[in-house]
Amino acid sequence: MAPEKYTEEIRSEFLQKLNLTSTPEEIDKIRIMYLGRKGIITKKLKNIKNLDVEKRPLYGKAMNELKHSIENALEEKNKEFLGTKKLEENYFDYTMPGDRRWQGHLHPLTTTTNEIIEIFLKMGFSIAYGPDIETDFYNFEALNFPKDHPSRDIQDTFYLENNLLLRTQTSPVQIRVMEKQKPPIRIISPGRCYRVDNFDPSHSPVFHQIESLYVDTNVTLADLIATLDIFAKAIFGASTTIKLTPHYFPFTEPSAELNVSCPFCGGKGCSTCKHTGWIEIMGCGMVHPEVFKIVGYDADKYTGFAFGMGIERISMLKHNINDIRLFFENDLRFIEQF
């Protein structure tokens, strides 16, 4: 028999046996069976000296190769239980926690602001910004709040040095934009506002608004309503309906509040909407001609609409947040929910 064929038979028999092992103890038994002092290979190697002189080198080489390959196979098999493969495959548990990095979260005021901005960008509005610290002129006078007039009581104001104040609304941005730019104007202006309010579940002395202004020839109340309808459906869902109720703001006439069908009960009435089916989300109206006069627009030629909403309020409604203070307390367990 040719030496290769002979060793091949031994090898295949060995591999069959090895394949049947499932513990390190069984592998060891096979090792002893082949490579032990009285093992099959050991015996065969000893027997070589009994062969013909000319056959010895060939058989010797073949047997040594066989011995090596058996040793290698045993080692490999052992690794399955003892080496790296032990953890990765034998102890592989696909349910163990993966290795995760910390995940950051945007503040819900940022996500809500971005969401609102997105909607208006699609409608062709641009974005304008203004300062937090304002003068009486921009915050009140130019917005048709007369001096010594009760309408100023609507918004109690924080005052700083030199008669400066913290803006109570983002509307001063409207004036700043109109002073610099001729119609058509179609802007939204997000920003931080301040009012003398103590903290409670629905008030904060610092809050955020998004204000909008659209001025052109022939802007109508119908345009305002259509814009608000698109916005309400985009932000609270396609089945949302809107209702305007008359209100008063010095800088718009007519003025109204926008109510949306309650996002929680769909208008059937629940505790959030105080069983009315409606939730008020913003003030709006047609720009008062006095405001146009102050910025030097021809009030006979141009009309416009404006509206403004509290970002916290929108965010609270969207996410079912019941306390405005949560936005400013920065409890990470809150922020990480968004």
Next chain:
Amino acid sequence: MKVSIDWLREYIDIDIPIAQLGTKLTEQGVSVEGITKIGGDYIFDLEITPNRPDLLSVFGIAREIKVMLRKPFKKNPFNTNLQVDNSGCDITVEIEDKKDCPRYAGCLLENIKVEQSPDWLKQRLSVSGIRSVNNVVDVTNYVLLEMGHPLHGFDAEVIKGRKIKVRRASGNESIITLDSIERKLDVQSLVIADAEKPIAIAGIMGGENSEIREETRNIFIESAYFKPTLIRRGAKKFNISTESSYRFERKADIDGLIPALLRAKELLIKLCKGNMKGGITDTYEGKKLERKKVNFSIKWLNGFLGSDFSTEEIKKPLISLGFDVKGDTLLEVEIPSFRRDIAIKEDIAEEVIRIQGFEKIPLMNRISFNKVTSLPNNSLKINRIKEYFISQGYDEAVNISFLSSEEIKFLNSHTIPIEIKNPIASNLTLMRPTLLPGLLKTVKKNINIGVKDIRIFESGNVFIHNSDKDKINEMLRIAGVLTGKVKEQDWRGENREYDYYDIKGNIEGLFDYVRIGNISFRKKEDLPALLKMGSNLYIGKDRIGYIGSLSNKARDFLDIPQKVFLFELELAHLLDHISFARKFTTLPRYPGVLRDISLIVPKNVTHQQIEDIIKMNGIGLVERIELFDTYHSKKFTNGSRSLTYSITFRSPKKTLNDEKVSRIVDGISNAFAEKLGIKLRGSE
């Protein structure tokens, strides 16, 4: 304002359910905030906007309901066809300035009996939130609630000289008002005085000296119109808001004051007995105020509203509201005296739409999409930066802009903070000059609730006086804090705490992300006092912020037990350096050659110096320098340390051979020896 439905029913039949009445009033602009049932009556709690003083009475609300239900009034206290005897009484009225008091009327009642009011009257006042005093005061309050016009009763016997003077107070006068408080008057204060002294602060509160007492027999009832801004200033100055001042500062109905006076007289004679002596004194002398007229076309109104109302649909609600309307396609609307808020055609448009209902406006979309808009560049950049921090595991915080003086003190900065004149609390008195106190408060708060591994950032405005001190700069900044463990404890066992190099890495990563190359960390300027082991950050020559660890002192002050690392950057400056333009650089065609060098570096030499020398002497072929090992050994003298760098050399033109690279390394080595006096330990 609270209003009783039973009372309303005296003027108008209400034949719809109460809840529906509430909803409809709100939809008409008279916002019903709440409905309370008291016995068989319902009380509406109304929010009346400051432009509608005409709604500050039961009758005013009845007027709105009349329009809503399209019903006639059952009675109208203003529509008196009674003869008015304005022959005057023996108390004369003198007005210093007609601008301060355009109209003053009154009458004298004698032999009255001051006593408790009957129960029905007490009840009416009580549901409206007014305390019963005596029948005279109660009647004046009743008429105020019913008709919206404030009245005041004086004890006629104390009016010295039988003379009423409406005048500004002199600088040194004072008066004890009905609430027993002595009020110092000034030349801005409008008073009702007799021949000698003030007996009331006009439109705000009466004086104790002329108060109606049990023994009062003769009274003078005042019904007047005062300049609204004067009343408002007075009410603010004395810090009192009364039912009277509230109505006067919103503009009372100048034509309505005689009907109110007559109504009071009638009730007083009924309840307090007595009789009127003489006629009514009226400084108005029968002149009638010219009524305002507003002209507009039906076409304009429909064009402005985007509506399709017929002439009738426009005229009817206006007429019902008490306007006189003339015309057909062009309308002339005459405004009644009680609607001083109506002055322009847009006001009329509001009246029409609030009565017709906004839902009559056809819902169509005429919004044109003629302009492509996108976020302004700076907003995009800020979003990009926020995204970066989120990707690095930072949560975004939002703090309010106010700080306490202690929080400023601990910052130990020399900037004078901007003060809020009327803060809501003693710990919210200053505008923040930095974002750090807010973030540190956030850290402390979260540690207290058991969240100890914290990565947060915040962007927002800080407020700082500019160099000439009289102007305030609003500066947009971004700041962040790292504290706690690098990873959540897990089975793989990596559990290191954050250190300076983590926050530095985040900042370097940010600049890499927004492609700002020329940044450096330097220690030149003073760092904020609350930082230790930190550095200033520069873009080119601009100082853009700082990073570092919170000093132990600050940690003690804040009682934060763990190490805290922070940064604050001038976001606005940063934005200026960011560009979204990207130019592709050809990918390298030739392989790079790696060389590791090792140096023993004296304590005063920084990594930056070494990196600079490598770059400067790399003849433009140094692609990358990586510090990959540092160690200290007692064998090194003077606190030296060993630094090992891996340098990648690459030429865009050819494959660098060993010889060439060795020559460069030799050059670098010489530069180290020359500039820093240090030798390479070896290179390979």
